[in-house]
Amino acid sequence: DADVTQTPRNRITKTGKRIMLECSQTKGHDRMYWYRQDPGLGLRLIYYSFDVKDINKGEISDGYSVSRQAQAKFSLSLESAIPNQTALYFCATSDFGTEYSNEQFFGPGTRLTVL
């Protein structure tokens, strides 16, 4: 079974619609992240959460919101989707642990197309 899962895997929607992308993990990690990937731009951080009560904006949070429903669940919402939010979205988790490593483990991704 996958440690980090994302639903849906693919979504096509129209401008102005509200969209929710969901992420679940069974790794027991406290830290969760949402990234978007665009060709030639690498991965950019949207939001991150270090525990259930901690939510932080990343470098490109405008137009997005998140909810950390439980340690294992972190959802990303697009309140009113626009075409330039068309991208590949990844959820990731990490466990700071005793090595103070921020190695992150990624879900399979959600390909979102906004028409």
Added chain:
Amino acid sequence: ELKVEQNPLFLSMQEGKNYTIYCNYSTTSDRLYWYRQDPGKSLESLFVLLSNGAVKQEGRLMASLDTKARLSTLHITAAVHDLSATYFCAVDSAGGATNKLIFGTGTLLAVQP
């Protein structure tokens, strides 16, 4: 603001050859990570480098970190087609508990027969 640059952005190489991908970053950090991404797939962790002088090897890939030069290298030895993928380096934005990863734009590696 931490910036991470990789070069080259695209690398076409023949099987059996050696090459190096470079990852430069702009501010102090002693933690760097390398990931591999196959087309349409997720990112897979390759190496975790947590100190100056760290060197890790797995198969035909070897990664190293020089924190004084703010440089990491990913060396490919005797490339094979299966290594074709996009490789990303990522740097911790701070040394403490609130660190975030800043990713390079990736190096697309194509290994030709």
